[in-house]
Amino acid sequence: MDNHPIEQHIPRLRRYARALVRDRYAADDLVQDTLERAWNKLHLWRQGSDMRAWLFTIMHNVFVNQARSRRQEVERSMEEMPVVAVRGHQGQELELLDMDRALQMLPPDHREVLLLVAVEELSYEETSQALGVPIGTVMSRLSRARERLRMLTSPQGMTSLKVVK
Amino acid sequence: MNRITETDLQAYVDGMLPDSALADVESHLAATPEDAERVRAWRELNSVLRSTFNPVLDEQVPERLLGRPRQRLHRHALAASLVGIGIAVGATTGWFARGALSGIPLAGSVAPGIARQAAIAHAVYSPEVRHPVEVGADQQEHLVRWLSKRLGTDLRCPKLSALGYELVGGRLLSGPNGPVAHFMFQDTRGGRLTLYVSVQKGESRQTAFHFAQEDKVAVFYWIDGSYGYALSGEISHDALLRVADVVYKQLNP
Numbered sequence: 001m002d003n004h005p006i007e008q009h010i011p012r013l014r015r016y017a018r019a020l021v022r023d024r025y026a027a028d029d030l031v032q033d034t035l036e037r038a039w040n041k042l043h044l045w046r047q048g049s050d051m052r053a054w055l056f057t058i059m060h061n062v063f064v065n066q067a068r069s070r071r072q073e074v075e076r077s078m079e080e081m082p083v084v085a086v087r088g089h090q091g092q093e094l095e096l097l098d099m100d101r102a103l104q105m106l107p108p109d110h111r112e113v114l115l116l117v118a119v120e121e122l123s124y125e126e127t128s129q130a131l132g133v134p135i136g137t138v139m140s141r142l143s144r145a146r147e148r149l150r151m152l153t154s155p156q157g158m159t160s161l162k163v164v165k
Numbered sequence: 166m167n168r169i170t171e172t173d174l175q176a177y178v179d180g181m182l183p184d185s186a187l188a189d190v191e192s193h194l195a196a197t198p199e200d201a202e203r204v205r206a207w208r209e210l211n212s213v214l215r216s217t218f219n220p221v222l223d224e225q226v227p228e229r230l231l232g233r234p235r236q237r238l239h240r241h242a243l244a245a246s247l248v249g250i251g252i253a254v255g256a257t258t259g260w261f262a263r264g265a266l267s268g269i270p271l272a273g274s275v276a277p278g279i280a281r282q283a284a285i286a287h288a289v290y291s292p293e294v295r296h297p298v299e300v301g302a303d304q305q306e307h308l309v310r311w312l313s314k315r316l317g318t319d320l321r322c323p324k325l326s327a328l329g330y331e332l333v334g335g336r337l338l339s340g341p342n343g344p345v346a347h348f349m350f351q352d353t354r355g356g357r358l359t360l361y362v363s364v365q366k367g368e369s370r371q372t373a374f375h376f377a378q379e380d381k382v383a384v385f386y387w388i389d390g391s392y393g394y395a396l397s398g399e400i401s402h403d404a405l406l407r408v409a410d411v412v413y414k415q416l417n418p
Contacts, residue, residue, distance in 0.1 A: 010230055015221040019214070025355045029294040032230055039233050099217050117179055118211045119218050124181060139172050146175075150206050 102152040110145035283361035283395030284379035298334030312346035358398040385409035
């Protein structure tokens with residue numbers, strides 16, 4: 001059986017969603033909602049254009065709608081930041097477990113940019129299109145996301161974080 | 166040498182810097198240890214991010230994400246059409262009906278009441294994102310007490326961890342004969358099973374396991390005393406039977 005092009009992108013949509021929302025089930029829900037919309041709007045997809053970028057755009061829209069109602073949770077998790085700081089203490093290297101958790105400390109729009117660029121390897125231009133923001137915004141979010149993660153996951157970062165607090 | 170910007174450094178890390186600018190950035194880094202360190206950390210960040218999330222690519226895609234929905238009904242519309250109109254669980258139910266319709270004539274697939282009701286409840290609640298259950302597994306004791314009280318029996322909630330399913334929680338439903346207890350379980354890939362427990366009309370009796378396939382949803386159901394049980398999931402007959410067997414044994418120790 002031939003897979004429809006949409007289906008070929010599912011593994012990558014799942015990877016992005018997992019990094020974005022962390023919880024495995026919630027991530028697949030996000031993918032499912034994205035696919036549902038994509039199938040609905042398939043007639044709007046331009047033949048020959050990059051389907052993956054199109055799917056990421058849809059996922060972004062679904063995510064933003066969901067994130068709106070989750071905003072309070074995000075704010076709460078920001079308050080819990082010192083817990084992460086303690087965990088990040090040992091070792092010079094970034095730790096895998098901490099990465100997963102530290103990512104959730106980023107504002108969602110910064111996390112999106114970082115993941116699209118670093119994990120999904122979209123170009124800055126594609127990222128800007130997928131998220132519907134100017135390239136300048138992509139670059140500044142990317143830079144801030146990286147600096148924030150560097151602080152959250154390195155022992156030196158922890159120190160400066162405490163100073164900031 | 167041109168002034169090196171933050172954007173140049175990012176692009177360098179992401180491999181998006183035009184070749185013509187490479188030499189400038191590299192000599193800047195050689196002369197500026199602080200930026201070299203940042204670039205190193207960002208690179209490491211990229212590689213940690215990838216190694217953290219790349220394994221997702223190799224996971225098996227959950228069944229619920231595959232295939233094209235036949236007819237686009239939003240989940241809520243789906244629930245309304247199933248519950249409100251009592252429409253046949255079949256060709257009109259979006260995700261539920263997707264994929265291989267398996268060629269089973271709908272009329273022939275109509276299973277006895279409980280299997281059908283359980284399949285509908287499964288189809289309605291198992292795709293639910295935000296409120297899959299009324300009471301979560303964290304309040305399991307309260308959940309079981311509450312549902313026991315409403316059904317007028319001592320319910321037990323099976324433990325399926327050994328089979329890879331964890332309790333999500335449960336809810337109270339209304340069935341043709343009154344209250345129904347509905348438990349939901351989930352495996353690590355997000356596959357969900359539901360256990361439907363309802364009061365049976367008529368005299369107390371016992372039946373063997375029966376199997377019904379309601380489109381994508383497989384159901385094992387049995388009657389034990391005054392209660393009917395139905396275990397539903399979008400998994401194979403054999404896989405579901407293994408779980409049903411464990412459920413049965415746990416409920417009848």
